[in-house]
Amino acid sequence: MSIWEALAIFAAGIGAGTINTIVGSGTLFTFPVLLAAGLPPITANVSNTLGLVSGNVSGAIGYRRELRGQRRRVLRFGLTALIGGLAGAILLLALPSRAFDTIVPALIGLALILVVLQPRLARALARRRERNGTADAPTEGGVALLLGLLLASAYGGYFGAAQGVLYLSLMGLLLRDDLQRVNALKNVLAVVVNGVAALFFLFVADFDWTAVLLIAVGSTLGGQLGARIGRRLPPTALRGVIVVVGVVAIVQMLLKH
Numbered sequence: 001m002s003i004w005e006a007l008a009i010f011a012a013g014i015g016a017g018t019i020n021t022i023v024g025s026g027t028l029f030t031f032p033v034l035l036a037a038g039l040p041p042i043t044a045n046v047s048n049t050l051g052l053v054s055g056n057v058s059g060a061i062g063y064r065r066e067l068r069g070q071r072r073r074v075l076r077f078g079l080t081a082l083i084g085g086l087a088g089a090i091l092l093l094a095l096p097s098r099a100f101d102t103i104v105p106a107l108i109g110l111a112l113i114l115v116v117l118q119p120r121l122a123r124a125l126a127r128r129r130e131r132n133g134t135a136d137a138p139t140e141g142g143v144a145l146l147l148g149l150l151l152a153s154a155y156g157g158y159f160g161a162a163q164g165v166l167y168l169s170l171m172g173l174l175l176r177d178d179l180q181r182v183n184a185l186k187n188v189l190a191v192v193v194n195g196v197a198a199l200f201f202l203f204v205a206d207f208d209w210t211a212v213l214l215i216a217v218g219s220t221l222g223g224q225l226g227a228r229i230g231r232r233l234p235p236t237a238l239r240g241v242i243v244v245v246g247v248v249a250i251v252q253m254l255l256k257h
Helices: 003-022 027-036 041-062 071-094 097-132 142-158 163-174 179-204 209-229 235-255
Strands: none
Touching: 003 027, 003 041, 003 179, 003 209, 027 041, 027 097, 027 209, 041 071, 041 097, 041 179, 041 209, 071 142, 071 179, 097 163, 097 235, 142 163, 142 179, 163 179
């Protein structure tokens, strides 16, 4: 790994940690850079997952004020995320590596669609709340939310791009609560999914430890940065950058085949 590749991975880690704390989709920054540095797709994916854990923790700590009063949710949804994340990690290594090469471009494309549609989803949520009345009392979402979180967590354990967007969409639609509190909960669930997947990968997968360290340090800094500026960063500009990086990743993977 050259010094320029190392600097690019470190910078991508900062960007991923920042974006993951604000909305999610940080993998769309780090994963293409790891591929460009010459890492095989599965090695890049598992190294990225482990490296981003510290950034997820950093972002959750940054949002700790908004987590007050949500202990029951953290435990309930966290257990669901743990089961789903482990299932996704197992699926990643159970399927042939060629399947990952085929599936990931489609997953990135789905993630980009979700990123682009996020404002429309937010407006739909606002209209729904207006129709139903904006009750201040938070709700727990029921079985539908648990099932949705389980599937989103399995997706996160397998790849993870736009996992945070999925969480925000699901909980935003099915929980009546402040969006910042929902975002804080999203950061905790990301810690659980990436943590359990990384722990599983430690025993069964090969890592590039230089990449892991660079992403870990960068994403930790980014997590704190994201918690500080999350409410100020223009969302349109952020989505635009994510889409550009994601399209580059899709093109790069398709050109390899």
